[in-house]
Amino acid sequence: MTEHLPALVFLTPLATAISMPVAGHRRPALCRPIALIAICCMTVLSVASLWSVSVHGEIRYSFSGWLPPIGIEWLADSLAATMVTVVSGLGVLCLLFADGLGDRPLGGRAVPYYTMVLLLVAGLSGAIYAGDLFNIFVFLEVVSLSAYALVAVPGGRALVSAFRYLLMGALGTAFYLLGVGYFYAATGALNIADLSQRLPGLLDSKAVMGGLIFMFIGLAIKMALMPLHGWLPDAYSDAPASTVPLLAGLVTKISLLVWARILYWVMQPSADGGTLTIFALVTTFGILASVAGACLALRQRELKRMFAYGGISHVGLVLIGVGQANETGLSGAMYYLLNDAVMQCSLFVLAGFLALRYGASTLDELGRAHVRNPWAIVTFVAVGLGMVGLPPTGGFFGKLRILLGTLEADNNIAAAAVVLTTLITLGYFAQVFEKLVRAGSDSASAHQPETPWPLRATMAALVAAIVGLGIWNDQVVGLLVDATAPLGM
Amino acid sequence: MIESPFGSVIVRRTASLLVSLVQLFALYVLFFGQYGPGGGFVAGVMIAASLVFGLLVFGENSATAQRATRLLAGDGVGLLLFVAVGGLCLIGGGEFLNYSQAPIPGLDSAARRYLGILLTQVGVALDVAVAAVSIVYSLSRSVAAGKTDA
Numbered sequence: 001m002t003e004h005l006p007a008l009v010f011l012t013p014l015a016t017a018i019s020m021p022v023a024g025h026r027r028p029a030l031c032r033p034i035a036l037i038a039i040c041c042m043t044v045l046s047v048a049s050l051w052s053v054s055v056h057g058e059i060r061y062s063f064s065g066w067l068p069p070i071g072i073e074w075l076a077d078s079l080a081a082t083m084v085t086v087v088s089g090l091g092v093l094c095l096l097f098a099d100g101l102g103d104r105p106l107g108g109r110a111v112p113y114y115t116m117v118l119l120l121v122a123g124l125s126g127a128i129y130a131g132d133l134f135n136i137f138v139f140l141e142v143v144s145l146s147a148y149a150l151v152a153v154p155g156g157r158a159l160v161s162a163f164r165y166l167l168m169g170a171l172g173t174a175f176y177l178l179g180v181g182y183f184y185a186a187t188g189a190l191n192i193a194d195l196s197q198r199l200p201g202l203l204d205s206k207a208v209m210g211g212l213i214f215m216f217i218g219l220a221i222k223m224a225l226m227p228l229h230g231w232l233p234d235a236y237s238d239a240p241a242s243t244v245p246l247l248a249g250l251v252t253k254i255s256l257l258v259w260a261r262i263l264y265w266v267m268q269p270s271a272d273g274g275t276l277t278i279f280a281l282v283t284t285f286g287i288l289a290s291v292a293g294a295c296l297a298l299r300q301r302e303l304k305r306m307f308a309y310g311g312i313s314h315v316g317l318v319l320i321g322v323g324q325a326n327e328t329g330l331s332g333a334m335y336y337l338l339n340d341a342v343m344q345c346s347l348f349v350l351a352g353f354l355a356l357r358y359g360a361s362t363l364d365e366l367g368r369a370h371v372r373n374p375w376a377i378v379t380f381v382a383v384g385l386g387m388v389g390l391p392p393t394g395g396f397f398g399k400l401r402i403l404l405g406t407l408e409a410d411n412n413i414a415a416a417a418v419v420l421t422t423l424i425t426l427g428y429f430a431q432v433f434e435k436l437v438r439a440g441s442d443s444a445s446a447h448q449p450e451t452p453w454p455l456r457a458t459m460a461a462l463v464a465a466i467v468g469l470g471i472w473n474d475q476v477v478g479l480l481v482d483a484t485a486p487l488g489m
Numbered sequence: 490m491i492e493s494p495f496g497s498v499i500v501r502r503t504a505s506l507l508v509s510l511v512q513l514f515a516l517y518v519l520f521f522g523q524y525g526p527g528g529g530f531v532a533g534v535m536i537a538a539s540l541v542f543g544l545l546v547f548g549e550n551s552a553t554a555q556r557a558t559r560l561l562a563g564d565g566v567g568l569l570l571f572v573a574v575g576g577l578c579l580i581g582g583g584e585f586l587n588y589s590q591a592p593i594p595g596l597d598s599a600a601r602r603y604l605g606i607l608l609t610q611v612g613v614a615l616d617v618a619v620a621a622v623s624i625v626y627s628l629s630r631s632v633a634a635g636k637t638d639a
Contacts, residue, residue, distance in 0.1 A: 007585045015572050018565040064578075065587035 005049035006061050006076040009084055010125045012042045017118035021111055028110040035114040036095045039121060043088040046125075050081040054479060060131070069194040073131035079334060079483035080128045082476065083257060086338050087128070089465070090249050090345050091121045093458050097349050098242030100454030101356055106153075113153060120146035120246065127254050132190040133180045133266075136258055137173065140222065144169045147251050151239040158238040161231075168221055168231040172255075175218030182211025195266050212278055215262060222255035225319070226289030229312050237304040241352030244304070248311060249345030253337055256315065260322050260334065264487055269325045276325065283323030287417040289316030294424035298431075302362050303354065306428060307347040310387060313421055314340045320414050321402035327489040329405025331480045336398030338476070339386060339469055343395065346383045346462040350376060353455065367435040375451055375459045380436055382463040384429040386470075389422050394469030394476075401477065504546040508553060511539040519614055523603070529610035533567075533617025540618070541625050557622050564623070567615030574608045 016038035024031040053059060058077040062068060076084075095117070106113050123142030130136045148169065152162035184190055186207040187198040202208050217228075224232040232252070236244050259282075263269070269279065293313030300306035318340065321333025353376060355361040358369040371377065386395035399418060406414040469476060515535035522528030540560065543553030575586040583590025588605025589598040596604065 004579060004584075007579070011572065011576070011585070015569070015576070018568045018572065021565050022569075061584065063585055063587075065584045065589070 002049070002052040002056065003059055003061065005045060005052060006059055006074050006080075006129050007063075009042055009045045009049055009088070010122055010129065012045060013038050013118045013122040013125070017115050017122060020115040020118065024111040024114070028106075031110045031114040032095070032099065035118055036092070036099070038118060039088060039091040039095060042121070042125070043085070043092055046081070046084045046088045049076060050078075050085050050479075053078050053081040054482075058483075061129075068131065069189060069191040072135060073191060073193075074129040075131035075192065076129055077483040077486075078479040079257075082338065082479055083128045084125050086341055087121065087124050087250055090341060091117075091246065093349075093461055094242075094246040094249070094345065096454045097245060097352070097458040100452040100456075100458065101242050101352060109153070112149070116146040116149050117243075117246065120150065120251075124250055124254055128257060131192055133183065133192065133195070133262070134190045136261075137177050137180060140176065140254070140258070141173055143251060143254060144173060144222070147247055150243045150247065151235050153240050153243065154238070158240075161234040161238040165231045165235040168228075172218045172221030175214050175221070177218075179211040179213070179215030179218060182207045182214060186211065192261065192265050196268050199267065209278075212262075212267070216259070216278070216282070219255045219259045219262075220285070223252045223259070223315050224312050225285055225315060226292055226312065229289075229293075232312065233305045233308040236308045236348070237302065241348075241356055244352060245345045245348040248308070248348045249341045252311065252315065253341045253344075256318050256322075256337055257334075259319075260330065263322060264330060264484070264489075268487060269489070279323045279325045281323075282319055283411065283414055286316045286319030286321075286323055287414055289313065290320060290421040291316070291417055291424070294421045294428070298424055298428045300428075301364070303351045303366065303432070304348070304361065306363075306432070307344070307351055310347070310425065310428070311340070311344050313425070314344075314387075317399070317402060317418060317421060320418060321405055324402075324405040324409040324411065324414070325489075326405055326408050327481065327484055327487075328401055328408050330484055330489070331477055332398055332401025332403075332405050334480045334483075335394070335473070335477050336402060339394035339398050339466070342462065342465045342469065343383055343386045346379060346459075346466065347387075349458060349462065350379055350383065353459075363431065363435050366432070367438050370438075371436055373451060375456050377436065379459040379463055380433065382466045384433060386466045388426045388429055392470045393466050394473060395466075397470055397473040397477070500546055504542060508539045508543045511535055511542070515539065515614075519610060520607070522610055523606055529613030530617055532610070533614035534621060536614065537618040537621030540622055544625065557626075560619055561623055561626065563615060564619055565616075567612040567617075567619065570612035570615065571609050574605055574612070578605070 016034060020031060020034070023034055049059070053076055058075065061074040061076065063072045063074070066072070120143055123139045123146060127136055127139035127143060130139055148162050148166045151165055152159050180190070183195065186202055186205050187195055189195050189198055199208065221228045236248055239247060263278070263282070267278075269276070290313045293309050293316055297306050297309035297313060300309060318333045318337050321329045321336060324330070351361070354366065354369070354371065358371055360366040360369040360371070382393065386393035389395045389399040399422065403415055403418050406418065512535075515532045518527035518535065519529060519532035522532070540553060540557040543551065544557055547553055574588075574591070577591045578587045579585055581590040581592040586605070586609070588602040591601050591605055593601055593604065
């Protein structure tokens with residue numbers, strides 16, 4: 001039974017999504033509980049598959065019984081299983097958060113909205129599991145199309161941002177597909193394991209190098225790497241508050257994961273020195289994005305935009321880890337990716353909460369709002385510690401491993417960039433913290449409404465995840481190292 | 490709102506003949522798809538084309554248009570059929586979409602594969618048809634909205 005778990009994890013949200021129009025036709029109010037239950041089931045299944053993978057080793061699932069390279073294969077190694085667990089867990093929390101936030105009611109649009117949310121989560125799990133480059137493209141497209149629609153939900157200005165996101169995103173997937181085409185032309189294979197065997201002799205081929213560059217550009221647009229990040233801040237600040245945590249926490253991270261898969265599982269850096277140029281390129285862009293993103297975040301006065309630029313700078317950090325071509329850097333980057341997903345999600349949960357409850361969407365408004373909500377303040381402290389990178393949060397251990405990876409590769413500039421980013425991040429979080437806890441008259445706090453339980457549960461779970469990932473960092477990193485073991489680095 | 494700008498007798502007579510012929514041929518392509526060129530996607534496009542054709546010629550209140558509107562309610566049903574067949578194979582103990590494992594009594598492996606592929610193709614055809622018709626509908630709606638604005 002356990003060998004079917006990857007398919008079941010994906011099929012649960014997919015089947016619910018496509019039966020949503022039938023289920024919610026008469027009573028749109030049913031959509032939210034149905035979606036919540038579906039993603040809860042998915043979480044249970046993904047935890048089960050994580051357990052199965054950590055005990056019995058990786059699962060390779062061949063759809064319709066056709067074996068790869070002819071058939072479509074799903075690869076559930078411990079990296080994929082961990083990532084899917086985080087994705088589905090965050091999906092549950094985001095839906096709970098939307099429940100408690102009481103955002104603008106969706107009315108008749110509840111059916112398409114929840115269909116899109118479920119398709120997004122299904123697409124994410126598909127992109128994580130997919131064992132060949134073309135299916136990764138398909139699921140990236142499923143994720144992106146749902147994300148465009150979700151950004152556009154409030155209408156008005158969000159439509160412009162969503163359209164811009166759509167244009168950039170379509171360009172990104174087109175570039176990626178072009179790269180996949182080059183690879184297919186050069187090798188005649190799409191399956192990752194198959195490609196990794198055929199590529200080593202072909203590394204001088206211009207088609208392979210060109211394909212790799214095209215895939216990098218395409219995925220860089222999708223992950224909002226520094227010079228190509230233009231769509232992200234607008235899309236995140238105009239999207240509905242209840243949706244942004246889902247997008248910020250998960251969508252850009254998936255492209256990073258795919259890029260790591262291509263660099264390590266397809267290219268296999270230890271096999272040959274020919275791929276080292278691309279690693280140097282990735283490191284350079286990572287350095288640029290992490291420092292410049294953090295500097296831009298420092299300049300922002302609006303909370304959501306500041307957090308969005310913070311996310312952009314963290315994409316750079318992950319890329320620095322990925323670009324070191326050693327096991328420490330890669331496992332550190334993947335571990336940091338998990339943490340970053342949780343932290344971005346919490347940041348936008350917090351931003352949405354502050355904006356809707358206290359009307360505070362800029363730093364100055366936050367200073368005047370006299371937030372005396374213990375849940376929000378504790379969450380902020382935990383996320384702040386994680387983003388800056390202080391123990392006992394997962395952010396610290398992730399950054400530490402990335403730093404160790406850069407030192408192992410004798411890449412002092414990258415190490416300096418990691419430290420510099422940490423300092424600048426401390427700068428902008430100190431700004432927000434100062435405004436958040438600024439002493440004011442307590443008269444305003446007397447008639448503040450109580451926080452509803454779904455919000456409290458969401459924030460508590462997010463804090464627990466941030467700290468828990470840090471406390472059990474050995475076990476989580478161990479899982480990720482297991483996944484990189486077949487690479488022989 | 491789609492009005493009927495092509496009201497001439499010749500167009501109407503031809504269309505009423507062609508619509509049913511195209512639909513018949515779509516069914517042929519759907520069932521023949523396993524042995525030759527064709528299959529669910531092509532059949533779905535042909536069904537949609539016949540419905541859109543009828544919609545354009547006879548206007549929105551005609552029988553063809555009613556049929557097209559009813560088809561829109563089937564949004565997602567095709568995909569559901571696809572997943573249901575795949576899920577059936579999972580229940581039977583095989584991989585997702587491994588038709589030979591579908592627990593249908595009284596059929597040998599080859600017949601199960603035949604039935605499984607046919608059913609998923611019907612699902613694909615339905616979904617493609619619904620998608621194409623709904624694109625036409627949403628375009629006609631936005632054209633109508635533009636007219637009332639002006």
